[in-house]
Amino acid sequence: MRGKHIGQIVLLTILSCIALFIIEQIIEVGYVIKTAAKLVMFLIIPLAYITFVLRQPILAFLNVKSIDIKNLRLGFIFGVLAMGIVISAFVLFHNFINTDTIIDDLQTRLKITPEIFLFIAIYITLGNSLLEEFYFRGFIFFNLYKTDHKLLAYLFSSLLFSVYHVAIFAVWFNIWLILLAMLGLFLVGLVFSWLNTKSNNFLNSWLLHILADLGVMLIGFHLFGFY
Template sequence: MKRKHALTIVILAVIHSILMVVIEQALKATYVPKTMAKVCLFLFVPLFFIRFIWKQRILDFLHLKAMDWKRLKGGFLLGIAAFIIVLLTFFLLKDFINLGGIIGDLKTRLHITQKTYMYVALYITFGNSLLEEFFFRGFIFLNLYQTNHKVFAYLFSSSLFALYHIAIFATWFTIWLILLALLGLFTIGIIFCWLNTKSNNFLNSWILHMLADIAVVSIGFYLFSVY
């Protein structure tokens, strides 16, 4: 991978993450326009650069052309573990979280209701996980990893992944829970990156991400039923 491509990826990653934070928190965008912006910034723009600026085949760039499906076993096994850990963590810490505030934020700022949450849950599980894994691991990490800056690839992708999520839960938790969440997200990002080096594409982390999100949206269904 050319170094100028790596620099472009770093610049795009930072700009797009900042824009999503602005859209989420400063502009207070509701869920539909926020999602449309995310699809554009995390998917369409990177694909445009890959195909039309760098003149590369998308499947080749993402290392998806020749796939050994046996290498995805780690994603499934860790995904099942993540599903259990997410649920256990929630029930251990739920007394320290403003659960009513989370639901209130979803309803007032994002305009998500109990009726529309089913569609949001499906998007989070399959669509949002795909966008984030394509962007943070497929587009950013794996291609920076091919340069001589492998440690930077791990730290940059995982740090950006963690910091980006501040825009989502900034108003939900206390400062200590936010710091704990950031540490957890950074660690998860490192694991996702490492897992993808085994398959040389982002499918392993996508599988893991989807299974973890199933636990997250299940918690959402629980909260909507209570509040």
């Protein structure tokens, strides 16, 4: 991949995340519209870039034709560990988190109610995790990693992954918890990327992401009063 493509990918992905932040926090659209915008930014535009600019077949680029289950064991092990860490962190820091603010934000800004939370949880765990892993690891990380800019691949994809999530929890936590969450997400991004170098595709980090999100959704069910 030529140097100009690296610059294009960096600029394109930064602009996409800025656009999603504006949609999430400034325009404050509902969850359905936000998800549609995310599909465009994180899936349709990258697929078009791979096809028409990089001129690569999608399956060849993603390298998911042949899946070796043995290469996914690390993703599962780290995923179970991540789920435990997420739940433990909530238990440890719940006195510093205004859960009423989180529920109010979900219901008023994103229009997520207890009645539809199960369907949202299924989408986030399986669909949204796939979308983010394709974008941050499949599209950004591997595009940069295939060049001589391997350190940039790790740092940029992980930093953007961390900053992007600020749009989701910006009003949930105080500034110190936001910074702590960003640091955690940055480190998680590094681990996600490293795992994917073991399988040469983004399936390891997707499996880890699924299990980590499952932990988050279990917390969500608790906040909505299901148990």
